[in-house]
Amino acid sequence: MQSLKHHFLMAMPHLEDPNFAGSLIYLCDHDNNGCMGVITNRPLEITLEALFDQLELGGETSPHRNAPVYYGGPMHKDRGFILHVGDSQQWDSSIQVEDGIALTTSLDILQAFAAGEGPEHFLVCLGCAGWEVGQLEEELKENSWLTVEAESSVLFNTPPVERLTAAAGLLGIDLNLMTRDAGHA
Numbered sequence: 699m700q701s702l703k704h705h706f707l708m709a710m711p712h713l714e715d716p717n718f719a720g721s722l723i724y725l726c727d728h729d730n731n732g733c734m735g736v737i738t739n740r741p742l743e744i745t746l747e748a749l750f751d752q753l754e755l756g757g758e759t760s761p762h763r764n765a766p767v768y769y770g771g772p773m774h775k776d777r778g779f780i781l782h783v784g785d786s787q788q789w790d791s792s793i794q795v796e797d798g799i800a801l802t803t804s805l806d807i808l809q810a811f812a813a814g815e816g817p818e819h820f821l822v823c824l825g826c827a828g829w830e831v832g833q834l835e836e837e838l839k840e841n842s843w844l845t846v847e848a849e850s851s852v853l854f855n856t857p858p859v860e861r862l863t864a865a866a867g868l869l870g871i872d873l874n875l876m877t878r879d880a881g882h883a
Contacts, residue, residue, distance in 0.1 A: 702728045702834070704796040706852070706865040707735065708844040711876055717772045722862040723827055724781060724848055726793070726801045733829040736779050736801075738821055738853055739861040741766035746822060749778070750812050753805070757812030765811075766858070770823025780807050782820035783854065799850060819854035844869065 707723040718737075725735040746765045750757035757763050770779050780802045786792035791804035810816035829837070837843055846868045856864045866873045 702733065702845055704799070704848050705845050706848045706868075707834075708846070708862060708865050708873065710842055710844060711873055713842050718827070720862065722852075722865050723771070724853060726781070726795045728834070730831065732831050733834045735827050736770040736781055736821070736823040736825075737768065737827060738781070738823075739858045740769040741858050742769050742824065746808075746811060749808065749822070753808065755809055755812035760812050760814045762811040762814065762816070765820075765822065768821055768823040768858075770825040771827030773826050773828050775825035777803065777825070778808065779803055779823045779826050780820055781823065781853065782807070782817035783850065784817045796848075799853075819850075821853065844871075844873075 702725050705725050707725060709718050709721045713719055720739075721737045722739040723735040724738050725733060727734045744767045745763065746760070746767060747757065747763040749755075749767060750760070750763060782800055782802065783798055784800060786794040786800040786802065789800070789802040789804055790806050792800050792802035792807075794800050807816055811820075834843075838845070844866070846865060849868060852861055852864045852868070862873065
């Protein structure tokens with residue numbers, strides 16, 4: 699099995715599942731136990747300020763308070779998953795996904811954001827997406843997704859509404875021109 703860790707999953711236009719239609723997912727882990735990622739292009743109608751308030755973190759003067767919070771996926775929707783530049787070592791619960799990109803789930807990173815500190819580039823997601831062993835591979839065979847190696851510029855320097863198109867552009871394709879049907883040789 700080839701790992702798709704640090705790859706984008708792009709929902710094909712015919713994928714109608716409301717949890718994933720039109721989504722760009724960044725895969726944080728993919729191994730013999732399954733696959734996990736976060737949706738990166740679906741901002742919710744809340745900002746970090748709402749999380750600061752809910753968690754009583756202060757943050758009234760934080761430059762991060764207006765940052766959007768994203769729908770990360772249908773699993774663990776009550777948990778925060780923070781995808782960010784940098785390394786994982788300074789945070790209590792964090793994994794290094796790729797050189798320069800980490801995923802953190804501990805409160806200390808939100809406390810840093812409330813204090814106006816923390817990584818410069820980040821996405822705060824509520825929830826995540828996960829697949830059991832073999833499930834994603836089956837969905838790929840069904841042409842539900844396209845994959846491409848991820849680029850941090852798409853994650854952190856591209857507006858959310860443009861991220862799916864930008865990721866498809868890494869393959870040189872336009873998803874709007876894709877057909878529902880695909881063949882296999």
